[in-house]
Amino acid sequence: MADRSYPRPSSGEITPRSAWLSRRALLAGAAAGAATHLVSRAGAQTLSVRPGPFQAAERPTPLQDVTHYNNFYEFGLDKGDPAALSARFAARPWTLSVEGLVARPRVWDIDQLIAAMPLEERLYRMRCVEAWSMVIPWDGFPLASLLAQAEPLGSARYVAFESVVRPAQMPGQRNGLDSLAWPYVEGLRLDEAMHPLTLLAVGLYGEILPNQNGAPVRLVVPWKYGFKGIKSITRIRLVESRPPTTWNQMNAQEYGFFANVNPEVDHPRWSQASERIIGAGGFFGGGRKKTLMFNGYGEQVAGLYGGMDLRRNY
């Protein structure tokens, strides 16, 4: 890992937790009809976290937007569906199994896992394949820490992730027409999975992950399009060959396995050269900016793809 440079933001660049909290209070107070929101968040469990590396310089997207503008097709197609329809989803008790080509497979209880892993705050840019973006303060731990405990075998080349199937609690899994194939599955090359940027998030804004954001544990790979960030993970399997991934199976022309953010490789239906900034405020908030190669994480991750044709491996 010595070949990678870690940007260390000065302490002044990191938004202090108290500032988030006061912003959130402001937001909740300002938004009319946000009372129910306050109530629902009041029960949220605060996590004990310390600031981690790789802090983005951008202003975090307001909590209200992070939790009410979600693609989580298990709950419905509309961006508001996950927040509106996920209240009945039971994120506890939960087990996460790490298995496959590892020396020490293990089934983790989610709360034991959270207790065992030192949690870090990571303010990451999130770029959706639909050409919009957010900046989210995640709380979690590097996937590499979990994988290291499992001791991957030499034959392991990829990591396959699997999400949950619970039609009774996830209305989007009951509708045949808008359905993807369930469970949602994702995958990373082992070196991508071991990269220090790759995070398993169990919270955001200092609190336990809300259902609509992928409770209780989700993947965050900030240099890739958001759909790589599989939510509500139940199984992590180390495998020898490239695992199938949900959107790639749905439409291979539009969604590749790598799905690295790349302003030069357009989606067949739209340009990826720029992105709408979520929560910029109204029509005239000027909410659009240029998309950066690897979502601005090129310094850390470009080396993973040396010699690869990124136009073909999109």
Added chain:
Amino acid sequence: MPYLSGTPRNRLLVPWWGERAALALLGLLPAILYFWYGAHDALGPDPVNVFERWLGLWAVRFLLAGLLVTPLRALTGLNLIRYRRMLGLLAFCYVCLHVGVYVGLDQQGNIGVLVQDLTRRPFLMIGFAAFMLMVPLAITSTDGAMRRLGRRWGRLHRLVYGVALLVAVHFLMAFKTYNVTSVTYAGLLMAMVVWRCQAAWRRWRRRAA
């Protein structure tokens, strides 16, 4: 007489132009409402996208409403033909707003992207073709144009079936997966085209017999 149908004017409570003006205003209400919301940051976290899709959806709705007039008359006897041109104009109006918001607010006038859109992206090429096909229809929707074109007016306006097909495909492509909304609207649009083809086929057979 501005009407194509034989509804006696004296049965109406308001003069014909008043009725049309009311329909036009009513029809523009969804756009006005959402514009007001959007300008006041009340359209959620991604307001431009919401507005753009809203305008597209209403264009589809008015196009469909216009296409439903004839089958409705055949099936139920309800004759709404005096509103048909206004429905078509409303559809065109929403298409103009839809394109305007995409170009102006969403892409913020970025010519490079727009050129790529029209040369590389079938989704947008199809949508744009539908828009272009609607232009001659909108221009010739006045009483004067109808009179001048005579029988050719009807033939020209059959272009609307081409528009319906293109719009159905564009609408299906606007979603990442097939879903109830997209399949329903696209299905209805295509059903209108099929219904009309069938009617034309039957007429042709009767004439041939």
